[in-house]
Amino acid sequence: MTTQDRKERERADRHGRIVAAARELAEDQGWDAVTTRRLADRIEYSQPVLYGHFPGGKDAIVAAVAVEGFAELATTLRAAVTGAGPGRRPAVAALATTYLDFAAQHPATYTAMFDLAALPFARDDTPGPLLEGFAVLRDTLAPTTTGDPGRYAELGWATLHGLATLARAGRLSPDDDGERLTLAVDLLTPSDGP
Amino acid sequence: MTTQDRKERERADRHGRIVAAARELAEDQGWDAVTTRRLADRIEYSQPVLYGHFPGGKDAIVAAVAVEGFAELATTLRAAVTGAGPGRRPAVAALATTYLDFAAQHPATYTAMFDLAALPFARDDTPGPLLEGFAVLRDTLAPTTTGDPGRYAELGWATLHGLATLARAGRLSPDDDGERLTLAVDLLTPSDGP
DNA sequence: GTGTCGACTCTAGCAGTGCTAGAAATTCAA
DNA sequence: TTGAATTTCTAGCACTGCTAGAGTCGACAC
Numbered sequence: 001m002t003t004q005d006r007k008e009r010e011r012a013d014r015h016g017r018i019v020a021a022a023r024e025l026a027e028d029q030g031w032d033a034v035t036t037r038r039l040a041d042r043i044e045y046s047q048p049v050l051y052g053h054f055p056g057g058k059d060a061i062v063a064a065v066a067v068e069g070f071a072e073l074a075t076t077l078r079a080a081v082t083g084a085g086p087g088r089r090p091a092v093a094a095l096a097t098t099y100l101d102f103a104a105q106h107p108a109t110y111t112a113m114f115d116l117a118a119l120p121f122a123r124d125d126t127p128g129p130l131l132e133g134f135a136v137l138r139d140t141l142a143p144t145t146t147g148d149p150g151r152y153a154e155l156g157w158a159t160l161h162g163l164a165t166l167a168r169a170g171r172l173s174p175d176d177d178g179e180r181l182t183l184a185v186d187l188l189t190p191s192d193g194p
Numbered sequence: 195m196t197t198q199d200r201k202e203r204e205r206a207d208r209h210g211r212i213v214a215a216a217r218e219l220a221e222d223q224g225w226d227a228v229t230t231r232r233l234a235d236r237i238e239y240s241q242p243v244l245y246g247h248f249p250g251g252k253d254a255i256v257a258a259v260a261v262e263g264f265a266e267l268a269t270t271l272r273a274a275v276t277g278a279g280p281g282r283r284p285a286v287a288a289l290a291t292t293y294l295d296f297a298a299q300h301p302a303t304y305t306a307m308f309d310l311a312a313l314p315f316a317r318d319d320t321p322g323p324l325l326e327g328f329a330v331l332r333d334t335l336a337p338t339t340t341g342d343p344g345r346y347a348e349l350g351w352a353t354l355h356g357l358a359t360l361a362r363a364g365r366l367s368p369d370d371d372g373e374r375l376t377l378a379v380d381l382l383t384p385s386d387g388p
Numbered sequence: 389g390t391g392t393c394g395a396c397t398c399t400a401g402c403a404g405t406g407c408t409a410g411a412a413a414t415t416c417a418a
Numbered sequence: 419t420t421g422a423a424t425t426t427c428t429a430g431c432a433c434t435g436c437t438a439g440a441g442t443c444g445a446c447a448c
Contacts, residue, residue: 045426046428048407048409051407115309122365155378157360165308165356166355180349183346229435239398
């Protein structure tokens with residue numbers, strides 16, 4: 001146990017607290033309310049300390065929130081699909097339900113993941129949680145008997161993403177969620193359909 | 195022809211030039227580059243003049259760009275569907291192609307329409323172009339033999355919106371556009387499918 | 389042509405924002 | 419304890435959206 005160890009531990013702790021503060025503040029009051037000064041106040045340091053942890057500035061903090069969101073989403077999706085009943089349709093239904101629930105329960109995090117953070121995608125430097133999340137989508141959505149699994153996963157993802165974002169913006173009729181989800185699952189599992 | 199007439203004409207002209215300047219600047223350099231000072235420079239007035247036209251400030255300017263975008267989208271979609279071959283599938287294919295083309299050709303306008311502007315939706319004060327656009331979606335996407343047309347339109351819309359936004363963010367594989375679109379149309383027209 | 393008044397535009401300034409430089413404070417090892 | 423290294427802070431910059439009130443302009447009456 002050296003002084004250096006403690007310092008690194010404290011530094012990592014503070015790093016995590018910045019990300020957590022950003023995420024909480026965004027979920028509570030929206031991303032417009034997340035300013036470097038408010039974050040600094042929340043962790044009880046002065047504002048320039050943030051840049052020691054995130055040299056990219058505020059954008060880097062938002063990206064960290066997004067990566068954290070992707071990690072949680074991947075874990076949650078994997079658990080849901082694993083716990084679904086046998087066969088493809090229950091897995092797709094569980095995936096869709098869980099995805100939309102995640103977006104609805106964490107609107108600001110979802111916004112960071114898809115609208116605010118400039119994260120590399122499908123590249124060598126793509127963060128692991130993004131790869132993991134897409135892998136769950138591909139494994140679950142791709143039919144075993146037809147075409148390109150990646151393409152199928154992309155289309156399924158687009159459908160879920162579209163549903164999540166339009167619902168968040170209040171642009172879908174609110175009383176129809178269950179039936180619309182059922183219809184979506186029907187369309188995404190045509191060989192198992194009604 | 196009175197002095198008042200000319201003034202109203204000039205005022206309307208300036209109103210339109212503000213919206214056009216915002217839209218051009220956003221498409222050229224992104225919405226972060228659209229500031230009230232830059233807009234004012236572009237129309238050759240001082241900055242507070244903007245507030246005489248748009249008392250809501252910058253947000254109201256963005257909303258005006260969005261409403262303009264919805265009007266164009268509705269017109270373009272209606273023309274595409276009207277010009278499609280007979281039957282549902284060609285109409286859905288034309289709709290999908292046109293929708294995604296619009297989003298790809300006008301990324302900043304599309305962002306204003308769906309991410310930035312707080313426009314009322316499905317309410318008495320919903321601007322006409324939004325209603326018109328959704329009507330084209332519903333008329334085209336709703337099958338004539340099954341369930342709730344509104345629900346079907348919403349799901350189709352979500353699919354297209356998801357494809358548009360994920361493509362814009364570079365999150366779909368770029369070489370697969372045509373085949374992914376074909377797959378999307380297949381899924382949205384199951385009774386006409388391949 | 390001159391003067392007045394109302395409408396319109398402008399300058400100036402405010403609070404707030406992200407970020408940086410260098411001073412000040414703290415920590416740590418000898 | 420001292421001095422050096424590290425860390426945190428204060429102060430300030432350019433920029434942003436917005437507002438108040440001064441300044442300018444145009445229209446109209448005389």
